[in-house]
Amino acid sequence: MQIIIGPAQMHIENTRDVILASTSLGSGVGLAAYDPDANIGGILHFLLPSSANNKYRAKKNPFLFADTGISAFLEQMYQHGVRSHGLKLVAAGASHNLNQGTPYDMAQRNCLAVKSILAGLKLTTAYEDFGGSFYRILRIQNGYIYVEVPGHGEKKV
Amino acid sequence: MKSIHEIIIEVDKLVPIPQVMNQILAIAEDPDSTMSDIAEVIIYDPIITSSLIKACNSAYYALPRKVNSVKEAIMLLGLNQVIDFVLIKTFSAYMGKEHLGYGLNEGELWRYSVSTALMARDLAERKHASNKQFIFTASLLKDIGKIILDRFVSGAIEEIDDLILSNNYSFREAEEEVIGLDHAELGGIIAEHWNFSPEMTYVIRNHHMTDLSALEDYATSVVYLAEIAAMMTGIGSGTDGLAYRFYESVLEGLEITEDDLQETIALASEHYYDVMQLLSIT
Numbered sequence: 001m002q003i004i005i006g007p008a009q010m011h012i013e014n015t016r017d018v019i020l021a022s023t024s025l026g027s028g029v030g031l032a033a034y035d036p037d038a039n040i041g042g043i044l045h046f047l048l049p050s051s052a053n054n055k056y057r058a059k060k061n062p063f064l065f066a067d068t069g070i071s072a073f074l075e076q077m078y079q080h081g082v083r084s085h086g087l088k089l090v091a092a093g094a095s096h097n098l099n100q101g102t103p104y105d106m107a108q109r110n111c112l113a114v115k116s117i118l119a120g121l122k123l124t125t126a127y128e129d130f131g132g133s134f135y136r137i138l139r140i141q142n143g144y145i146y147v148e149v150p151g152h153g154e155k156k157v
Numbered sequence: 158m159k160s161i162h163e164i165i166i167e168v169d170k171l172v173p174i175p176q177v178m179n180q181i182l183a184i185a186e187d188p189d190s191t192m193s194d195i196a197e198v199i200i201y202d203p204i205i206t207s208s209l210i211k212a213c214n215s216a217y218y219a220l221p222r223k224v225n226s227v228k229e230a231i232m233l234l235g236l237n238q239v240i241d242f243v244l245i246k247t248f249s250a251y252m253g254k255e256h257l258g259y260g261l262n263e264g265e266l267w268r269y270s271v272s273t274a275l276m277a278r279d280l281a282e283r284k285h286a287s288n289k290q291f292i293f294t295a296s297l298l299k300d301i302g303k304i305i306l307d308r309f310v311s312g313a314i315e316e317i318d319d320l321i322l323s324n325n326y327s328f329r330e331a332e333e334e335v336i337g338l339d340h341a342e343l344g345g346i347i348a349e350h351w352n353f354s355p356e357m358t359y360v361i362r363n364h365h366m367t368d369l370s371a372l373e374d375y376a377t378s379v380v381y382l383a384e385i386a387a388m389m390t391g392i393g394s395g396t397d398g399l400a401y402r403f404y405e406s407v408l409e410g411l412e413i414t415e416d417d418l419q420e421t422i423a424l425a426s427e428h429y430y431d432v433m434q435l436l437s438i439t
């Protein structure tokens with residue numbers, strides 16, 4: 001069975017018989033977490049860097065934003081019995097249009113947000129893949145995390 | 158170029174647009190149109206009528222009483238919602254197939270178009286645009302050129318990718334260079350073939366700002382920005398990815414701040430799930 005995680009969504013599952021996959025990651029970021037001991041995997045797919053100006057919406061759906069999304073995601077991972085020291089993390093996405101720069105570069109800010117939030121939690125990623133003007137898909141399957149660029153292969157972590 | 162000639166032959170072979178579609182487009186563009194105008198058009202299309210009534214009676218709307226006619230549907234949902242529904246439903250027949258040249262599986266071009274249209278609706282409402290319905294419709298139709306260009310992109314994708322990676326082309330520019338015609342220009346040709354209004358044809362033709370004077374055009378700017386926002390969510394994405402030019406001046410011209418854009422992305426992507434759920438039950 002395959003479970004698809006769309007924009008502003010999150011899913012955690014025992015991945016023994018289940019594949020988790022994000023939809024295409026645009027300027028948003030996908031964060032995949034996998035605990036090999038418990039076989040628990042999860043993918044968060046957030047779109048926006050900060051809930052600071054949007055508390056109401058974050059309350060309705062924390063997974064829209066990097067800050068509220070990552071903390072709610074990890075909290076639920078821990079509730080599934082996952083422990084942070086064995087956790088494999090992969091982050092990908094933050095693609096942008098051609099010649100897109102500040103002040104509208106949400107991709108750049110999404111990328112910085114995930115990096116600084118994880119650093120603040122003293123968590124490190126096993127692999128990161130950001131930027132460019134193409135889409136990526138994150139997938140957890142048979143104990144591995146994959147970052148796929150459709151039509152251009154994939155990286156197995 | 159040989160392929161341009163072949164492409165034009167494909168346009169001539171394109172099935173004609175259903176009559177209901179052209180009538181709805183005319184009504185959508187006319188600010189004086191009334192509820193009975195639109196009901197008059199829809200009742201002659203039994204498929205649209207039955208799916209509209211089915212949608213109204215679904216748990217999604219949770220309406221207090223049963224809807225039995227198009228008029229009741231318009232009264233309960235409002236004119237714009239009904240027009241949106243009919244347009245999205247009708248166009249799924251054209252956009253719903255797979256377009257593998259663009260790396261699009263079944264339904265993806267259609268989902269991309271719906272997502273763009275929802276972004277456009279939110280932007281237009283935010284800016285109190287007078288022609289919201291026109292903007293919504295144009296956003297839904299803007300990539301119609303892809304349904305024919307797909308086959309030609311398929312054979313040219315390596316050359317296109319190469320121009321993007323090595324020569325800083327946008328996907329549209331690379332289509333034009335390699336195939337001789339890009340999907341926006343071809344969309345304009347199809348729009349003429351289907352007798353769309355000159356205004357609609359202009360927006361479709363310039364939705365990637367081929368003619369830079371379109372940067373000054375209000376409706377084209379909203380449609381352009383809506384597509385950028387849709388690309389950012391990744392919904393219905395293809396191999397063209399985000400490889401299109403970003404013009405900051407569009408945001409300045411429309412007075413859309415970064416906070417506005419974030420709000421639009423947040424609202425429209427939530428709304429997208431609702432719309433997809435509604436369409437899956439009809």
Ligand SMILES: [Fe+2]
Pocket residue numbers: 299300340341364365
């Ligand atoms: Fe386009």
